[in-house]
Amino acid sequence: MSIWASSFTGIICLVILVATLLSPASGNTEGDALSALKNNLVDYNNVLQSWDPTLVNPCTWFHVTCNNQNSVTRVDLGNANLTGQLVPQLGQLPNLQYFELYGNNISGQVPNELGNLTKLVSLDLYLNKLSGPIPKALGNLQTLRFLRLNNNSLSGNIPGSLTTIETLQVLDLSNNHLTGEIPVNGSFSLFTNLSFANNNNLTFLPASPPAQRPPSTQSTSRVGNSAIGAIAGGVFAAAALLFAAPAIALAYWRRRKPRDHFFDVPAEENPEVHLGQLKRFSLHELQIATDYFSGKNILGKGGFGKVYKGRLADGSLVAVKRLKEERTQGGELQFQTEVEMISMAVHRNLLRLRGFCMTPTERVLVYPYMVNGSVASCLRERSNSQAPLDWPKRQQIALGSARGLAYLHDHCDPKIIHRDVKAANILLDEEFVAVVGDFGLAKLMDYKDTHVTTAVKGTIGHIAPEYLSTGKSSEKTDVFGYGVMLLELITGQRAFDLARLANDDEVMLLDWVKGLLNEKKLETLVDPEMQGNYVNEEVEGLIQVALLCTQSSPHERPKMSEVVRMLEGDGLAERWEQWQKEEVFRQEYSTTQYETASWIIADSTANLNADQLSGPR
Incomplete structure (x- = not known):
């Protein structure tokens, strides 16, 4: 029995080994997906030249950004003069947040598999030649903030599933061939900037009170020619405005409300609060990391404060930028600018903001420590x-x-x-x-x-x-x-x-x-x-x-x-x-102007005596 058991175990191990060798490496899935995209595109300017499918992962490729786990988070191929079609393998990029392929000549349909990219924040496919319907599966992208499909040749109806994306800030479907009703009776946020201009006979879906504001669009709805239709439309618009007035007032108040109140809560109450992917550190945590902002840890000084070297509890080194103690308007502006903008700008060649701390007396930014300085x-x-x-x-x-x-x-x-x-x-x-x-x-x-x-x-x-x-x-x-x-x-x-x-x-x-x-x-x-x-x-x-x-x-x-x-x-x-040619032309033009001016001066002074001239001769 032991011999049979050993043989059986050996066979199982051999099968597992063969299966492992024959199966594709899991770490190469994202590279395979992008390689499939490259193979389906015509790259006139060789912008994809660095996309080498033999590498373990695509994180060293140009126009590709990865996180610390070597997983693709961003693909930037805007205005790259690419033609060809998208591929369904793009749905195999689970951590992709930004996919930018605008301003090319991409044709074909938008793959349904893009609906698998559940961490996507921005999908920019505008200014291409895409056709076919907008996939309903895009409604699965519940973290999406920017969806721009404008200036293509998309057709069919606008999927109602898009109205369920509560994070959506911009939805631009203008300049396509879309038809049917605009589903404004869904969950579009009051703060979503909507555009459906220049499409084929789009009409507004009747909304139940309380109505949300109609989307900002220049597209023309089909309106009857009868006087009764005009009166009914006026009554409906007035009623919608009446119901929408409280919501519009709330939106206006929220926009006018100082942003500082959004951040300014004591950090010690909940140090794990995150703004997007940014961690909110407690002041005590950063004091410990920098030995209470010791002078020996100062890396540099700037117009708004000092930068300290620090070590967090997990052992990682950070650069901690502490703004000046006096709460000047400039310092406040810089803090809000850096927090808002750096959190949006994610690229291999941009400094990544790791987190921040904000208390009634402190404004602190936390960056990764750059080993080789500036x-x-x-x-x-x-x-x-x-x-x-x-x-x-x-x-x-x-x-x-x-x-x-x-x-x-x-x-x-x-x-x-x-x-x-x-x-x-x-x-x-x-x-x-x-x-x-x-x-x-x-x-x-x-x-x-x-x-x-x-x-x-x-x-x-x-x-x-x-x-x-x-x-x-x-x-x-x-x-x-x-x-x-x-x-x-x-x-x-x-x-x-x-x-x-x-x-x-x-x-x-x-x-x-x-x-x-x-x-x-x-x-x-x-x-x-x-x-x-x-x-x-x-x-x-x-x-x-x-x-x-x-x-x-x-x-x-x-x-x-x-x-x-x-x-x-x-x-x-x-x-x-x-x-160089333009520079030579400018020099010749300047010389000509000088000679012309000299001739005019000489001609106008020809009849003057020498003692009437002033200055060097």
């Missing part, structure tokens, strides 16, 4: 035991920080302007991956705003000229600051340094670099810490990008998404050649 500290404040940044790391930092800023400008809703891009605000993790930090001066932008006007804030040497003169900041002010940061990265010098006056040099780094370039002294401006271990052509390319970013006119500067492409080797030569 780019500025690595360039100018490193210890003797710390190796200088080599050229490959500097290239990696340039590309990573550009991707982070491009995400803020093009993928956040609303857009985010950083307004203080500099080497000190580019942090480095343990692998020297660049992480854009410190959103304290950032501003939210609405879709339709091209700029915001504020008091000028920033750092001397990094501030764009138009921002300094007008107070109007835009994404192009970030581009300017990024260009100066590139020059810091190349030269190792500060953007503004009075010490250069000792050598009769320009105090502004940008002017100093331009002067050396005019004298063809490339080797003089490269950081000597690299000891010549760099490729001249690559340095020249990075300088070209920096000069394109720091042009005096904001309209002539590239967008950060264009900067990313140039750093990846796409379009820099053409852009630089175009800029």
